[in-house]
Amino acid sequence: MKITARDKLLKAKVGIMINRPFYSSLLLNLKMIENKSGSVWTDGTVISYDLSFFDACSVEEVEGVLVHELHHIILFHHLREGGRDHKNWNIATDYAINTELVDAGMRLPEGVLVDAVYRGMSAEQIYQKREKEEKQNKGKGEGEGQEEGEGETDNSNQSQSQSQSQSQSQAAPAWGGVEPAPRGEEEKQEQVWKERIVTAVMVAQGRGHVPGFAARLVEGIVSPKVDWWVRLRDFVDRAACGKNDYDAMRSNPRYTHTGFCLPALFSGSIRVTAAIDTSGSIDAQALGKFESELQEILDTMNAEITVLYCDSQLYPEHSRVFVSGDTIEFTPVGGGGTDFRPVFDSLEEDKPVTLLYFTDLYGRFPEYKPEYPVMWVVPGNSRECAPFGEVVNID
Secondary structure, three states: OOOOHHHHHHHHHHHHHHHOHHHHHHHOOOEEEEOOOOOEEEOOOEEEEOHHHHHHOOHHHHHHHHHHHHHHHHOOHHHOOOOOOHHHHHHHHHHHHHHHHHHOOOOOOOOOOOOHHHOOOOHHHHHHHHHHHHHHHHHHHHHHHOOOOHHHHHOHHHHHHHHHHHHHHHHHHHOOEEOOOOOOOHHHHHHHHHHHHHHHHHHHHHOOOOOHHHHHHHHHHHOOOOOHHHHHHHHHHHHHOOOEEEEEEEEOHHHHHHOOOOEEEEEOOEEEEEEEEOOOOOOHHHHHHHHHHHHHHHHHOOEEEEEEEEOOOEOHHHOEEEEOOOOOOOOOOOOOOOEOHHHHHHOOOOOOOEEEEEOOOOOEOOOOOOOOOEEEEEEOOOOOOOOOOEEEEEO
């Protein structure tokens, strides 16, 4: 007798209750509602599913889909999309989850997005990596498109492979999707689910079966370690709070008929300056992480980022301004000693909203504190101090 989709869902839920106490505790906090869209998704308040989707799945695969949805919530994917493209964010979150689930022995439906290259990466890192690769491939494709016949023939197999990969990525979010939390409930959702995750681990401990990642997750909730990139973005966010202002040089057309010339309110881009210490002691791996985080700021905020290079002197001819849509690539020059003063001197006439200075802090500081906020981004666990500004370590 053929088992129905509804029976598969019931058996999958029972299997989780019996064999996966951590997930069962979380699943009990969610409403299960049917839809007719052919999809399965969560927004942190429900798991919504089209029963017909489970027709082609085994019971084990249905169980895998439910655990997949729970992982979206456990990792707070429904709270972290921000201004990113919704479809591409879903793809990135699926890659972040599925590799871990497959490694843990979970069964997932056919066509699942799994790629070992993304193992250990966050959804944000995957999103950024894929976006950067897409821009590079687009530029490469346009360049090859200008060539004739023979070049096109040589690349036909590669293009077909890329097309199939892109098609799979676009189709994948039909199941295992994540939607943003209901507007206005984000903070409440975060707090509620942190408490539920801690409770779920305690329940699982009582039954002697706690996934390793869950124990680490609770440790982070109870004794949170703020990642350096979170502090970096929060710093830029705070500096950007005052970017909306009144411009006396621009008249507000709403009041022209009154005979008064009143200033207009405008919202400019966030002018961020990133200075790179190019002395010989700089950590190249940490510099790559800093480059990635600047790209994230550029992609998710209305930002304009000016990159400067300086060792004991400034190299203005190598500076570059990046705006939304650009790909940030550092091209360091120099390699001598370290003097921070040339950077600060160069910004006296045209002050940025904020300055991010990548350095090991071994150098000569200016004798004055600038009027704009400064964050010193330092590789490793150096305990060196700066006379002003905030210091964050890239670990």
